Each structure stands twice: as C-alpha cells, then as structure tokens.
Amino acid sequence: MRKHKLGSFLKLVGGILLAVFVYFMLSLSDVVRLNPSLEGVSNASMAQTARDATVYENAGFLLPASALPADGETDFSAAGDGALAESLPVMEIDGEAYYLCTYEEFQAIGGKLSTDKFGDPKLLEHDGTSYAQGEIKIGKNMWETMDGWSRFLVTVAPAITPLLVFSFLALFAGMLLGTAEKARVLNISTGAYLADKFSPRKIFKFVSNNIIIVLIMIFAVVVAILKPNFAGEDNIRNLLSNTAVRFIIALGVSGCLITKGTDLSAGRVAGFAACISAILLQRGDYGSKFYPGLGELPIPVVLLIVLGICAIIGIINGSVISFFKVPPFIATLGMQTLVYGICLVYTGASPIGGLRQDYTSIATNYVGNRMFSYILLIAVIIGAFMWFLYNKTRHGKYMYAIGGNEVAAEVAGINTNKSKILIYMLAAILYGVMGFLSAAKAGGASVNTAQGYELEAIAGCTIGGVSVNGGVGKISGILIGVLVFEVLKIALQFLGVESSYTYIVQGLVIIVAVALDLRKYLAKK
Amino acid sequence: MSEYRLEMRGVCKSFPGVKALDKAQLRLRPGTVHALMGENGAGKSTLMKCMFGIYKMDQGEIFYEGKKVHIGDPLQALHMGIAMVHQELQPIPERSVAENVFVGRYPVKKLLGFIPVVDHAKMFEDTARVLKEVRMNFDPKQRLGELSVSQMQSVEIAKAVSADCKVLILDEPTSSLTAAEVEALFRIIADLKSKNVSIVYISHKMDEILRISDEVTIMRDGKYIGTWDAKELTTDKIITQMVGRELTNLYPPRENVPGEVVLEVRDFTSIHPRSFRNVTFNLRKGEILGVGGLVGAQRTELMEGLFGVRSHSKGEILYKGQKLHINRPRDAIQKSIAMLTEDRRGTGIMGVLSVEDNISIASLDHYLDFGIMINSKKVDALVQENVKKMAIKTPSGKTQIQSLSGGNQQKVLIGRWLANNPDILILDEPTRGIDVGAKYEIYCIIAELAKQGKSIIMISSEMSELIGMSDRIMVMCDGRVTGFIDGKDATQENIMALATQFE
Structure with a gap:
C-alpha cells in the first residue's frame, strides 16, 4: 500500500x-x-551575460519646431548618451513618453530627426505647440531593461x-x-x-484500432527528418494555434455526433460569428467602416452579442431536430445554406478589415512563449469545461445515453428533446467562440471565413474515436484526432504538395476513418 | 449416402472473453424435426449461425449429405439448401410481401431482349403459390409493414420454402405467436417434414418440443450434452439435462402481504381504437399483480400507456387518491412509478455504455455535489450495492452492458429503477430470454420487493410464472380486461378461458 x-x-x-x-x-x-544578445549563450552563463550586456533602446525626443534652424541638419548620428538624456524634462502624449530638448541639446547628444518623404522634419501638434520628432539610441544595461x-x-x-x-x-x-x-x-x-x-497481440490491437493516428504520426516523423523546420518552434506554434481553433469547433460537433446526429452548419455559423465580431470591433478611424457611427463597444459585450446570436441558431437547429424529427443531416445542411445567405445579405459579400488592436491582440498575445497564445489557453479552458460537462454532469451522461439508445433514454425519464436542444445550442456557441477568435487571428473576416470547417471537425472527431454509431467519444480522443489531422495537413504543405492535392488526401482520410470505426462495431457482432 | 443430411462435428467458437461453443455437435436426419435445447447462452443460436455461415467456426467440420463442406456466408448456405428464420425477424416493412420473399434473388426478365429488369408478374405469381403452400393467404402485393408479427414470420418461412430448402432452421419461432398461429406453424412444419425437409427447431417451450420433435439435442455452456429420441424424454428430464441439476424450487416462497390500494386505474382507453380500452383495475401496496393474456391482448400497450410511453384518450389514474397526469415517462417516474420494458435491447439498455452509466442514468439527481457535479463515489457505491444484492455478474462497473448476458442486463435495469426507490414497479416480461438459473434469481428479487411493500405489476406470457408469482392475475383479451383471478385459484385452464374471451 x-x-x-x-x-x-x-x-x-x-x-x-x-x-x-x-x-x-x-x-x-x-x-x-x-x-538577441543572449542568443548562443549557454544557460549557465546567461545571468552574467545579461548583467554585463548593454542594449540600445530608441528614446523619443520632441523639439519645439519654432527653435529649428531653417535648413539645419537632421542626422547627428553620434552615439547617444543616456546619462545626458536622463536630466531632460519628459512629456507624455497618447501614452508615449518623449524627452523635451532644444535643437542644440539634440545636436550635442547626437540624435536623428524623423523626416517625411521630402526630407523635412516630421511635426507633431500638441496643446497648440508644434514639435519636431526625433530619436536617439540610448545604451542601457540589459539587466535593467528586463x-x-x-x-x-x-x-x-x-x-x-x-x-x-x-x-x-x-x-x-x-x-x-x-x-x-x-x-x-x-x-x-x-x-x-x-x-x-x-505483447505483440496487444500492440497489434492498439495499432489496428488507431491505425490512422499511427500512420499519420509515422508520416510526420518522416517529414520532420526530411524537413527539420517541420519540428521547429515556428511550425509547432502554427500547428498549435490552428489546432486550438479547430479543437473548439470539433468539441461543438462532438456532442451532435455522440447523439448520432451531426452538424453541417458549424463552419458557416462560425463564419457568420466572425463577420459580426469583425463588424462590431472595427477601428474608429478605419476608412470603410461598416457602421461609421458606431462607437467603441467593449469586447465582452460584442462576444455576448455574437454568442447570443449563435445560441439562437443552435436552438433552432436543436428544435427542428427534436420536435419535427428532421434528420440532423438535413436540418443542419439547410441551416448551413441559410446562415450563409444571411451572412451574404448582411455583409454585402465584402470582406471586413481594420479591426481594433485590443481585439486582434487576443490572437497575438501570449503567456511565456509565443506557443502559448491566448487562443490556445482559451481552447484549453473550453476543453477542460467540456470534459467536466461530458464526464461529471447529468447533461453529459444524458448525452451518451441518448447516443447509446434514444428510446431507452426516453423511457428512463430523460428529456431527450431538451438535451438535444442544449447540445446543438452549446455546439453553436462554440462555433461562435471559434469565429470570434478566428477573425481576431486573421485580422478580418469575410463570408468565406471558416468555410468547410465542419468537415474537418467531423474528421477530427472520427479519427479521435467518436463513433458515428453514437454513444462513444472522449474529449482526449477529439483533441488527438484534431491534432493529428492538422499535423497531416501541415506535413503535406511542408512536402510542397499543392493544396488542391491535400483536399484529396483529407477526403480519403475522412472516409477511411469512418469505415474503420464502423468496422470495429461490425467485428463485435 | 450418409444416414444424416447434415452433420456438425467438434465445433468451437470463441468471442472475446467467452467460449461460446466448445466441441459442439449436431446430427440431422432427413425429414425429421430436430429440437435444439439449452439455457440461454448455451450456444444454440451460435451453433446455428455457424451452420448458416453468419459466424466463422474456429474449429470443427460440417458434412452435408456425407460430403465435407465449407460454408463461408449465408448466400452459400442458401444455395446449398439451408435456410434460417431468425429469432429477430429482419423484414423490409416498406416493401411488398413478394419483394420480401424474393429479396436478393428477384426473378429477372430481359426487356427488349437485353435490358434486365425484375419480372414483377412472375414474382407475385410465385409468391402467391408459395404462400398457399404454407397455408397463408394474403395478397403478395400487400405492404409487409401492415402485417402482424406472426404473419411476417410466416412470410419468412415462405421465403425459406420458396428457396426449396433441405434444411430449415427455426430459431424460437413461436415466441410471439398466439396459440392459433402456433397451430398453423405446426401444420406447416408437418408439411415440410413430409417433403423430407430437415428442421432444426430451437425453443424453450417444452410442450411444443415434446409435441412436434423427433429428436432432441441438448446443449449446456456451449458443450454438447446428448441427443435423445423425443419419445424417451419428459419435461423434467429435459430441464435436468439443460441445467445439469434437479430443479426443486421453481418459485421462491413469498411473504408479502397486500395492503391498502395505492393505484387506481379507471376507464383507461388508448387513442387507437383497436388497442386497450375501458380498463379499470386497482393495485395494492405490496401486491404482485400478474397480467396474463395472449400475444396481441394489448397488455404491453396498456402498461406503456400508464407509464406515458403511449398516449391515452380518456380515463384516469389515481395514486393514493390523487389524480395523476402522465404524458411522458418522466411524469410517471416523478410519481414513483417505474417500468421495465419488454424489449430489453430496443428500449432498455444503452448497449455501448457501461454498466455503471446504465444503472445510474435514471437517478443521477441523487448523486450530485453542489447541485451539478456527479459524485463518482456515490455512483460507484450504487453499482457495488446492486452487484452484491442481485449477484450481477460483471467484470467491473466500467464494462459495456452489451457484453453481459440477458439475465445480468435485466438485473442492471431492475437496479436502475430501484435506485429511484419507486412505489410501483411495472415489469413487462421480466424473464424473457433469460436462462433458468437467472430467472429464479429475478423471481427472488421480485418477491423481496413485494415484501418490502412495493406494488408490482408483472406482465408474463408464461402461464406457470404467472401462477407461481402472482397474488392476483388480471387477464386481458383483445384490449379489454376480461377478468381477475386470485393467485391461489389460478390454473392454466381458467386463465386461458379468460384470455380467449373474444367479443
């Protein structure tokens, strides 16, 4: 013990x-x-290098324009003197700090004035005074700057x-x-x-049950050997962020698949959500703003609006499937086209750009390393939430029960209609989250954003062991499925396979995955 | 020429975790009815599926007309003259009778001399002839879905006959037939026998076996026990060989004492004119009320109506004097009513889910922490308690329920309902498809529940079960209640008399 x-x-x-x-x-x-000065330094001597090294930072300067000589020089590229600058007064404009000095002082410490395309000094208007902008490289101890x-x-x-x-x-x-x-x-x-x-038997069983995953991983290893960049940090970062958004949409679809349904409207709903998010979060000064008069809405409010709209779409999907007994395949196929139409009418088919920086920073910000983008963290949190929901709540158990045997679930007192509506609603909300994030990631949205993602999501789920026979599927499996599918796509890209061909491979993988899944159940008969 | 038409020797077949067949054998003489008997899970159906090419044998040989043969798939079996009527019918209800009979081997003619098309005229004609041969006279053009289950079965037999079979396998053919239909089936069997067809007859009904079979092969736990001339056998002897022990106590003693009336049903009528109507009865606390009747008496429909699975047009249900409005199973469950449905696989278990999920699904509200999170320890305790109390044989709570035997699945389902602590339990054919040993265990559970003061309604098509277990028997015929009999006075004769009181 x-x-x-x-x-x-x-x-x-x-x-x-x-x-x-x-x-x-x-x-x-x-x-x-x-x-950069730490590059190539061994871990052991890193701290010492940081204490010794000097880094040069650009410091902004403002010179009263009235004091500029008519055709004075603009570049005095002598090394700046940090100590000299410290004694100058500082002024803050729009959150940027500038040192104030006269032309002579600027000349003395050897700076460089910013110029426009005619070679004239760039001017900045503030409180009725006009200033010329300049900058000086100031050397600082690296340790101090960290x-x-x-x-x-x-x-x-x-x-x-x-x-x-x-x-x-x-x-x-x-x-x-x-x-x-x-x-x-x-x-x-x-x-x-x-x-x-x-034992060989068990290994063989594992491999044959997960043959697609094993094959794709072997393929990935081969690609990584042929093209070492494939396993590089940049590519892994790209892989992770692509996987993150697709994981979210796959989580949504998984609930539908587990209850023997499907949701073909996923991609279009996500695209619609991306368009609404982008429209409501455009910069105030952007030229072709969709709503020119719209003020700056807080991001959480926009997110709530988007998720609310998606939830309504999901409730409609679920209700049509539950109350009118329309097969999920048909109901959501109809919704797919319908949402696309609404999106076309609403946006006028024109792409939406000029997003606010605080919105796009959701995609660019990260924790620790650029691999851990906010998007990745959001996906992890949603994944954890869904795991809890599927494994620890009544809703999750009811979902598996409906997938296992819907009539029996009804007889056991489960409100199957309510459960299904909730599943389709939650799914659509997740598409909304995905659309919101993908617009931030791409810096814009159009009617074609996230098009076809439902098929990738279904493929990921199926590769990851969510059975189209219903009642079976785990969050971990979905994660692996989506990741593996993404690895396959990126590996093909790395080999220089034209994207048209990758569609063929993707289609084959989807069919084979479902066929293998169904074979498992056939064999048990 | 061998003395046997078909011989299976040393057949072994394993499924993951189970050895379904262990050196089983069968010898079939021409023009005889050969009964194959054994408890559920003894391997009868598996052996037949091996013969019919649905399963591949791990070991063993098949000799047909003295020659060693290999049967790879059902089509091959059909070509050799082996036909099988399955326990669960697999009809195509949306198509005509004729198309069902000739499915897969439609007669073809050449249109304009070269375009092959189905020859409908010939198909209908042939079907009519075959149907006549099995003494069934319905229109070959009728949609199969419009027929009753027994009529569909006749169509299946017609299909086998039309294939000109030499060996016909009937797997529990009478389980959903009325007495008259059984007689009709026996006449067909006698006809086929006179045409020198060998018939393998799988059934649990001793009287049928003793009446129609020539030879009886008994299996137990996948093993061959022996083959006897049917004349030498008696019911007791068969049971002894099947279970390998003497059955002394078929039904447990009951110590329940029926108390005050808890449930009153008045003038309860279905929305369908031919289903249950004007049903009035009451149920006492701690009482076991048996519900007897022939197949088609609408007993299941009535109970499903009470439980909210089916709709009713008029009538009322009073629970402890209070009127209930039941439109969905949920409504009934909330009022402390539970129902074990007849079709265990169709409306009971969730096959791919674990035993644990299956047992807890209807009572999850009881195991919540903070009103949302399911406490897995409480669920586990529920599973352990039931496994112990009802001796459920399962490797663990995480095992998929579909890998358990029928009896154990049934116990899990009883456990599911007991977790809600219901006052009224409706059991629809609780021992159907369950082997003798497990049956007794289920009887004990029912007796114990009644003793605890739960009221039980038990639908059963087995007369002896009805007589042996009920305090009172309600008999139905054609949607109406035709009478009540006290358990002590009940005999097969007086039940049958009420069950056949057609208007």
Missing part, C-alpha cells in the same frame, strides 16, 4: 514539475528571442535542464512503481505484467 502511494505521489509530482520546467524552458527561449519574470528565468536557467531530467525520472519511477503495484495485485511479476501489456 505504501509503495502504491509513493508511486502515485511520484507520478503526480513528476508530472507537475515536468510541465512547469517545460514551461520555464519555453519561456526562457522566448526571453532569448526578445534579447522585467522580473525574465530576470528570474535567466537566473534559474542553469538549473532548468537538470530539473527537467530529474522530474522526468521521478515521473518514470512513479510509473514503474505503479506498474509494479498493479502486477502485485494480479500476483504476477512486473516483467510478466509488462510483457503482457506490450
């Missing part, structure tokens, strides 16, 4: 520490990216790799102990237990 506890303890601690140190490692690599988090990372840098190894070992030891315990309960040796677990 004690051994058992130690095993789970080690597994837990090892797992958490591993996650934490991987996060540290990736965050550190981001610090290095932002501070924030606390970066300083911390740089300081602990030497310890990260050893700790990473240590926590991995702890995790591994925990797993071994856990295995030993399981073997002990079964009264066999640990070796025999492992031999059974990894």
